[in-house]
Amino acid sequence: MKKNLLATLLALSATLHAWAWPDANKPITLVVPFPPGGSTDLIARTLSAKMGEKLGGANVVVENKAGATGTIGASQVARAAADGQTFLVASLGPYVIAPHLIKVNYDALKDLDPITVVVQAPNVLVVPAPAPWKSLAEVIAYQKANPDKMTFASSGNGSSDHLTAELFWLQTGTTGIHVPYKGGGPVMTDLLGNQVNASWMNINTAMPQIKSGKLRALAITSAKRSPLLPDVPSLEESGIKEANVYSWQAVSAPKGLPADIKKRMHEAISSIIRDPQNQARFAELGFETVLNTPEQFATFQAAEFSRWQKLIASRNIKAD
Numbered sequence: 001m002k003k004n005l006l007a008t009l010l011a012l013s014a015t016l017h018a019w020a021w022p023d024a025n026k027p028i029t030l031v032v033p034f035p036p037g038g039s040t041d042l043i044a045r046t047l048s049a050k051m052g053e054k055l056g057g058a059n060v061v062v063e064n065k066a067g068a069t070g071t072i073g074a075s076q077v078a079r080a081a082a083d084g085q086t087f088l089v090a091s092l093g094p095y096v097i098a099p100h101l102i103k104v105n106y107d108a109l110k111d112l113d114p115i116t117v118v119v120q121a122p123n124v125l126v127v128p129a130p131a132p133w134k135s136l137a138e139v140i141a142y143q144k145a146n147p148d149k150m151t152f153a154s155s156g157n158g159s160s161d162h163l164t165a166e167l168f169w170l171q172t173g174t175t176g177i178h179v180p181y182k183g184g185g186p187v188m189t190d191l192l193g194n195q196v197n198a199s200w201m202n203i204n205t206a207m208p209q210i211k212s213g214k215l216r217a218l219a220i221t222s223a224k225r226s227p228l229l230p231d232v233p234s235l236e237e238s239g240i241k242e243a244n245v246y247s248w249q250a251v252s253a254p255k256g257l258p259a260d261i262k263k264r265m266h267e268a269i270s271s272i273i274r275d276p277q278n279q280a281r282f283a284e285l286g287f288e289t290v291l292n293t294p295e296q297f298a299t300f301q302a303a304e305f306s307r308w309q310k311l312i313a314s315r316n317i318k319a320d
Contacts, residue, residue, distance in 0.1 A: 027059040033073025044089040054268035070094035078106035082256035096304040101319040112252040114297035119287040120246040122222035126215040136219040143174035153196040155184040164200035203286035221245040
């Protein structure tokens with residue numbers, strides 16, 4: 001009996017020791033390179049709420065380090081020690097777009113250790129409810145008949161919504177007027193006020209106004225239709241190829257993260273995101289779960305990096 005109890009205690013002790021984080025006296029910091037309240041911040045705080053529990057009682061904090069389209073926070077993580085105490089939770093900007101638009105103090109493909117792309121969400125072409133366009137075909141026909149007349153708002157030069165518009169024009173042989181704003185808030189204000197004609201808005205941002213009938217959704221950039229917008233066709237099914245665009249959020253670490261820590265962090269993230277309550281919440285917001293492996297993330301990032309580099313160069317896109 002005593003031997004069995006001792007064996008059980010030893011096994012429990014070994015399990016707890018195996019799941020003890022490298023430095024229990026320091027918090028694990030999830031650096032979000034954007035202000036609080038956005039999609040990336042939501043992902044980070046969803047992770048932080050349960051991550052400590054998944055990692056043997058570690059203290060987990062979220063640090064918002066905004067600035068320079070996310071590259072200040074990314075640079076901070078790239079310079080940090082690869083000891084499992086600092087991680088980057090960011091959207092695609094710092095990983096694959098900003099390095100082509102501004103000078104950054106890190107190599108996005110070499111200075112960060114990929115862990116996983118957590119979720120992704122497509123963009124959706126929206127117009128104000130009073131607008132005359134009722135379909136994607138009508139928008140394309142109008143642009144071909146009226147080059148450089150229809151206005152497309154974005155949250156800034158080089159943003160996902162801007163690059164989607166450029167890709168759309170490239171693939172359809174049309175042209176429009178890009179109207180960059182300083183963030184998504186002013187875009188929504190002027191779109192609802194019918195001051196601009198359209199926007200390739202992230203589905204998370206657009207859904208409330210689509211549901212209320214204030215915006216009309218005409219096309220979506222996912223490979224197939226979204227369950228949130230079953231009546232809205234994808235660009236691919238509309239015959240527009242190579243124009244699928246997703247905004248995505250991913251987790252990475254400073255280069256050189258030990259393999260065992262990377263594995264444990266990936267397992268913790270996967271467990272949190274796959275929780276049924278989180279799955280339901282993300283689905284309502286239009287997020288699709290990805291949770292790829294570090295190797296798959298690295299391959300995906302390299303492809304995205306090359307894709308946006310080519311588009312930015314070919315369209316002569318400049319930063320704000």
